[in-house]
Amino acid sequence: MEKEIDGKLMNIPSHVAIILDGNGRWAKKRFMPRNYGHVQGSKNVEKMCEVAWNLGIKYLTVYAFSTENWKRPPKEVSMLMKLLRDYLVDCIERTTKNNMRVRILGDKTGLSDDIREAIERLEKVSAKNTGLNFSIALNYGSRDEMVRAMRHMAGDVAEGKLKSWEITEQVFSRYLDTWDIPDPDLMIRTSGEQRLSNFLLWQLAYTEFYFTDVLWPDFGRDELIAAIEQYNLRERRFGGV
Incomplete structure (x- = not known):
């Protein structure tokens, strides 16, 4: 979609994925505890959802907590889970107000019962909203996602619901957490790190x-x-000439 932004006509990516990085370092630079950085980072997520929608972005996916993040100090993990609980409760009201649909990607079985219940309630309440499609990768790892998908698919083959020769890239994609979301056009990582950290490895093939x-x-x-300006300088050929 083309849209004029600040006097410039730009091609706006439909789906932007962001690895949210640097909260702890941001706090450290201000001689504050890491948890303070996570709180400010959470507030920025709220702001950027509105910014993205106003710019014409239809899908926004953020990497909030990976399967590897459980290795962090217990005190920090506990604070992140508390922050998540508060965010999920607040998000229910916010999604209704902003007409935003929210999905949670990742292994929900690894989360506490109250968080899973809050996720279920949030996804149900926002399911019919027609504004920004906002996805939060939580207890998410791309390799874990693909293993879970293959287990599900293997189960369907064993039960006769799917024939092995029917398996294609498109069929496999339907077993992923992102089954009803288009692949990202643009992936952004903040804080200077230049790696994917097990984020959407399948979906980012041509991002x-x-x-x-x-x-x-x-x-x-x-x-x-x-x-987005840098995105507009890229020539996307998807393997063609």
């Missing part, structure tokens, strides 16, 4: 990557527009 040194709590509208 354009953009890395920035800006820490996530400082990432705003101008930084997102800069990423």
Whole structure:
């Protein structure tokens, strides 16, 4: 979709995925505890949902908590889970107000009962909303996602619901957490790191990557527009000439 942004006509990516990185370093630079950075990063997620929608982005997916993040200090993990609980409760009201649909990607069985219940309630309440499609990758790892998908698919083959020769890329995609979401057009990672960290490995096969040194709590509208400007300089051939 083309849209004029600040006087420039740009091709707006339909789906943007972001690895939210740098909350702890942002706090450290201000001589504050890491948890303070996570709180500010959470607030920035709320702001950027509105920014993305206003720019014409239809799908926004953020990497909030990976399957590997459980290795962090217990105190930090506990704080992140508390922050998540508060966010999920607040998000129910926010999604209704902003007409935003929310999905949670990842292995929900690894989360506590109250968090799973809050997720189920949030996804149900927002299911028919027609604004921004916002996905949160939570207890998510792409390899774990693909293993879960293959187990599900193997079960269907064993039960005769699916023939092995019917398996294609399209069929496999339907078993992934993102089965009803288009692949990202643009992937952004903040804080200067230049790796995928087990994020959407299948879905990012032909996605354009953009890395920035800006820490996530400082990432705003101008930084997102800069990423979109770089996206507009890319020639997407999807393996063709």
